[in-house]
Amino acid sequence: MIKRSILAIATLVLATAAPLTVAGASTAPPRGNLWAASQNTFEHRIHVTGWAEDPASPAAAVRVTFWVDGRYLGSTSANRPSSYLNTAYKFPGDHLFDATFTWAPTAGKVTARTRGVVTTAPSVILRTIAATHFYPGPSARIISVAKRYVGYPYVEGGASPSGFDCSGYTQYVYYHAQVHWLPHNAEQQRHATGMRRIARSDARPGDLVFYLSGGYAHHVAVYAGGGTQYAAATVRDGVRYQAVWSSYVEYRTDWH
Structure with missing residues (x-):
C-alpha cells in the first residue's frame, strides 16, 4: 500500500510539473513580419517597416538585419512603440521597426532577418518581399x-x-x-x-x-x-x- 501511494504521488508531481516547464521556457523561434520596403529612386534610399519579437524574451527588443538581392543593407532595432501590435499580439514591450537606409542600385527583393535575443543563434527569415519604387515630385x-x-x-x-x-x-x-x-x-x-x-x-x-x-x-x-x-x-x-x-x-x- 505504501509503495502504491508513493507511486501515485510521484505521478501527480510529474503531471503537474511538466506543463510549468514548457510554459516557463519557450523554444519557439523569433517571429515577425516585413510590412513594406520602398525605394526612393531620387534620394537612393530604402525605407522598411515591420515588427519582430522573440518569444524567449517577449519584452526585449531584437535586432533585425536587411538584405537586398542577397547583399547586406543594414540593421535596426525593433524597439518602437505600436499600439496596434500591443493590442493585436498582446506584446509586453515595443517591437516595431521603421528605418531608412542608403541604397543606390535599383532594389529587387528585400529580406528581413533576426537572431532574436541570442545574437549567436541561427538567423530566422521574417519575410522576403519585392521592393516598390517611387520617384518623388x-x-x-x-x-x-x-x-x-x-x-x-x-x-x-x-x-x-x-x-x-x-x-x-x-x-x-x-x-x-x-x-x-x-x-x-x-x-x-x-x-x-x-x-x-x-x-x-x-x-x-x-x-x-x-x-x-x-x-x-x-x-x-x-x-x-x-x-x-x-x-x-x-x-x-x-x-x-x-x-x-x-x-x-x-x-x-x-x-x-
Whole structure:
C-alpha cells in the first residue's frame, strides 16, 4: 500500500510539473513580419517597416538585419512603440521597426532577418518581399536638395557646395533637383522662362521667394512652407533654414 501511494504521488508531481516547464521556457523561434520596403529612386534610399519579437524574451527588443538581392543593407532595432501590435499580439514591450537606409542600385527583393535575443543563434527569415519604387515630385526633390546644404558657407558669386550666394544656391538646388536650369542672378531668375508670380496662399514648398526693393529682386530663397525658407543668407550665417523675414516679397514658380 505504501509503495502504491508513493507511486501515485510521484505521478501527480510529474503531471503537474511538466506543463510549468514548457510554459516557463519557450523554444519557439523569433517571429515577425516585413510590412513594406520602398525605394526612393531620387534620394537612393530604402525605407522598411515591420515588427519582430522573440518569444524567449517577449519584452526585449531584437535586432533585425536587411538584405537586398542577397547583399547586406543594414540593421535596426525593433524597439518602437505600436499600439496596434500591443493590442493585436498582446506584446509586453515595443517591437516595431521603421528605418531608412542608403541604397543606390535599383532594389529587387528585400529580406528581413533576426537572431532574436541570442545574437549567436541561427538567423530566422521574417519575410522576403519585392521592393516598390517611387520617384518623388518636384516639391519633394527641391526640398530634399535644399536641406542638404544647411550650414554650408556663403560666398559671394558662389554656386557650389564650396560656397553659395543666394541665387547661386537656388540655381544649384533647382538643377540638382532635376527641375530647371536657372540663371545665376535673382532678378533674372524672377523673369526666367516659365517663371510666373503666384499668391502666397498658392505657394508650395520648393517655390522661390523673391525679396524686392525698388521693383527689383535683390535676394532669392527656396520656400519651405509655413512661412519658412532655405536660403544662402549672409557670410555670417551661411545657408540656413529660417523664417521669411520681409513682407516685401513675391512668390514665383515654374513647375506647378
